[in-house]
Amino acid sequence: MRKRDKGMRGTLVTMERVENQISEEFRSLRSNIKFASFNxxxxxxxxxxxxxxxxxxxxxxxxxxxxxxxxxxxxxxDADLRKPSIHYMYGLVNDCGLCNFLIGQKDINAIIRSVYPNIDVITSGLTPPNPPELLGSVQMSDFISEVREQYDVVVFDTPPVLAVTDATLIANQSDGCLLVVRVKKNDVKDVIKVKEQLHFAGANLLGAVINGKKQVKNEYYYKK
Ligand SMILES: Nc1ncnc2c1ncn2[C@@H]1O[C@H](COP(=O)(O)OP(=O)(O)OP(=O)(O)O)[C@@H](O)[C@H]1O
Ligand SMILES: [Mg+2]
Known part of the structure; x- marks a missing residue:
């Protein structure tokens, strides 16, 4: 296992430590998405x-x-066709994925991999020279319509907004978008700029995930 493989696998905390604080934060995020979406x-x-x-x-x-x-x-x-990493997380070989479908090389069912009960993964597949063209294509719209039919929830991992347009192209066709903001790393001006770009692209920004915030012990938590 390469160093990067190890690092990425370790971040799947909600599977490894279901009861810990970070897993609880992700469950809150899940609830907040439901609240943010009303009906x-x-x-x-x-x-x-x-x-x-x-x-x-x-x-x-x-x-x-x-x-x-x-x-x-x-x-x-994994819609980060430039620097894919979902396959590291699940120990998969990224030899076939979204890109292979978008260029008409593979059927949708041939790129879906089952990794856990209830979770399927599509890795990025081959590296294309033109990600925005593929992600803004009719094939991508067809892909989104098809997976909407087959799944209850579809989560897209994407590249950073300030670097490339890829994420905005998918956000424009999706029901909601979450903006991850890393504390002490992202500049407020950059966050505002990204918010504006997503808004301009017609994305439905559900909210932000504040990543890396120092954990404050809550004295009033309720213990079972
Ligand atoms: N809150 C955190 N505390 C400690 N490490 C973290 C935290 N969040 C992410 N990391 C680590 O930071 C690294 C980058 O995280 P991740 O790969 O999820 O970022 P990314 O936004 O997808 O990056 P990229 O744009 O390069 O794909 C990973 O090694 C991840 O495990
Ligand atoms: Mg990434």
Whole structure:
């Protein structure tokens, strides 16, 4: 296992330590998504952030896990065609995935992999020279319509908004978008800029995930 493989696997905390504080935060995030959506059914959710290393992949994978833990049929899609990493998290070989479908090389069922009960994964597949063209294509719209039919929740991991347009192209076609903001790393101006870009792209911004905030012990927690 390479160093990066190890690192990414360790971030799937909601599977390994169901009862810990971080898992509880992800369950809160799951509830907040439901509250944020009122009576609109949010099925397709894009996870993005201003820059690289903010915690998008970690958030996407753990969110997928907590949705599956409440019995939802979940699909996690690695739509970061430039720097894919979902396959590291599940120890998969990224030899076939979303990109292979988008260029018409594979059927949708041939790229879906079952990793846990209730969670399927689609890795990014081959590396294309033109991600925005593929992600803004009719094939991508068809892909989103198809997976909406097959799953209760579809989570898209994407590249950073300030670097490339890829995330906004998917957010435009999805039910909701979550902006991951890493404390002490992301500049407020950059966060505002990303919010504006997502808004301009027609994304339904559900809210922000504040990643890396110091944990404050709550004296008033309720223990079973
Ligand atoms: N709150 C946190 N505390 C400690 N480590 C974290 C935290 N959030 C993320 N990390 C680690 O930071 C690294 C980057 O996280 P991740 O890969 O999820 O970011 P990303 O936004 O997807 O980056 P990229 O844009 O490069 O794909 C990973 O090694 C991850 O395990
Ligand atoms: Mg990532």
């Amino acid at each position: 609109k059914n949010i099925k397709t959710i894009v996870i993005t952030s201003p820059s690289s290393g903010d915690g998008k992949t970690m958030t996407a994978a753990n969110l997928a896990m907590v949705f599956s833990q409440e019995g939802k049929k979940v699909l996690l899609v």
